Amino acid sequence: MELVKSLGAHWVIDYTKEDFTRKKGSYEIIFDTVGKSSFSKSKASLKKNGRYLTSTGKMMKNYFLTIWTSLMARRKFIFAMSVDKVESLNLLKKLAEAGIIKPIIDRTYPLEEMVEAHRYVEMGHKKGNVVIRVN
Ligand SMILES: NC(=O)c1ccc[n+]([C@@H]2O[C@H](COP(=O)([O-])OP(=O)(O)OC[C@H]3O[C@@H](n4cnc5c(N)ncnc54)[C@H](OP(=O)(O)O)[C@@H]3O)[C@@H](O)[C@H]2O)c1
Structure with a gap:
């Protein structure tokens, strides 16, 4: 938690003590950098036009969610993969x-x-x- 604060976080949630998805409609952005959450379980915690970002998960599912949410949902799913360039x-x-x-x-x-x-x-x-x- 100290490491995360040293990177500039004002407020840190300890995942071993608190499930962030229990706070409904709270976040503008959820960025999962370690692949431990899911869009389906997290989306209710996003504000109306919130964004769920991830760099993990199955490609096909990620493409599907990206397209589906861009057309049909207010809460969007966005993913990115690193490239060996x-x-x-x-x-x-x-x-x-x-x-x-x-x-x-x-x-x-x-x-x-x-x-x-x-x-x-x-x-x-x-x-x-x-x-x-x-x-
Ligand atoms: N998109 C891309 O191009 C790309 C590139 C590289 C990797 N990845 C993917 O990124 C993912 C993460 O990989 P990684 O090897 O960097 O990480 P990792 O070793 O899996 O993650 C370790 C960190 O995650 C924390 N953590 C564990 N469970 C957590 C939870 N439930 N909530 C919040 N934090 C939690 C740990 O904290 P504690 O020690 O306190 O438990 C530790 O700091 C993998 O799925 C990998 O496939 C994607």
């Missing part, structure tokens, strides 16, 4: 160097310890990113 990585590099985005690095492993790195990530509690050092 050099320009995108260079843009991220520039934004990080300019301090516009603040990457959070939890742990760094050398390439030889890839197995340990995966084990750590698969525990599902990493804070931000785990980096593999290749050189």
Whole structure:
């Protein structure tokens, strides 16, 4: 929670103590960055023209929800996937160097310890990113 506050959050909900979906019509935007919620369970918590953003989930379902909500619903579903493009990585590099985005690095492993790195990530509690050092 302290980490999230250090990124600029004014108010933090502890998911182990409170289910954010119980507050109906409360949020303008819900952005699920870890894939632990669903649009169906969260939409009632959005304000009338609210947006549910995600970067996870099944592609076909995401496309369907994007199209369906854009045509039929006030509360919209929006998703985005990262792309393995050099320009995108260079843009991220520039934004990080300019301090516009603040990457959070939890742990760094050398390439030889890839197995340990995966084990750590698969525990599902990493804070931000785990980096593999290749050189
Ligand atoms: N769109 C894309 O291009 C893209 C790219 C990369 C990854 N992804 C997807 O993004 C998802 C997240 O991946 P990840 O590996 O970064 O994260 P992760 O390791 O699954 O998430 C770890 C973090 O999530 C928190 N967390 C766990 N359960 C939570 C809950 N119910 N509510 C709120 N926070 C919770 C943990 O906090 P605690 O330690 O306090 O429990 C920890 O900080 C995956 O589904 C992955 O497939 C998408």
